[in-house]
Amino acid sequence: MNRVLRLFLAAAASVALAPAGAEPASPTRLVADKSQIAFVSKQMGVPVEGTFKKFDAQVAFDPRKPEGGTVALQIDTASASLGVPMSDAELPKGPWFDAAHFPQAVFQSSAIKALGDGRFEMAGKLTIKNISRQVTVPVTIAPAGSHAVATGSFTIQRLDYKVGDGEWTDTSVVGNDVQVRFKFTLAGFGPL
Secondary structure, three states, X not given: OOHHHHHHXXXXXXXXXXXXXXXXXXXXXXXXXXXXXXXXXEEOOEXXXXXXXXXXXXXXXXXXXXXXXXXXXXEEHHHEEOOXXXXXXXXXOOOOOOOOOOXXXXXXEEEEEEEEOOEEEEEEEEEEOOEEEEEEEEEEEEEEXXXXXXXXEEEEEHHHHOOOOHHXXXXXXXXXXXXXXXXXXXXXXXXX
């Protein structure tokens, strides 16, 4: 049974098994306008930061019992921006994200482990340009008023995903290491 169907059935069962008159728990949702995904690479040795302007996430886990939870993230690859119009016009093209053929990059968790003090480790599969690699993502979750904020960073190698293909494989021009940093503001997240 695929993961989406299992999540749907689990959600339906939790509503069906709730005591009569009880309100179902509100689902966790991403507050997109208070969230961000940034990436930092080096171009000729100089750090250059970019962002993805469009993304969405589905978060379904209890921070007190994280091992049963899941996180899924979809990133619109055409929304990548370095803040420079000429570069922004190149990023969706074939050598880089090839957004016409691969409109989304996706992260799907496979295991979540609590490390204590609001820190978690999420293992999962990151897929970019239809190439999947296992990654481990450290995440810190803290309350922020009526929301929770999840932050973290991890490093990938862009050439593992053929981002910057062809003439751009020269890592003396654009470095291979790319640090991914994120801040997700979450509404409806359970108590830590």
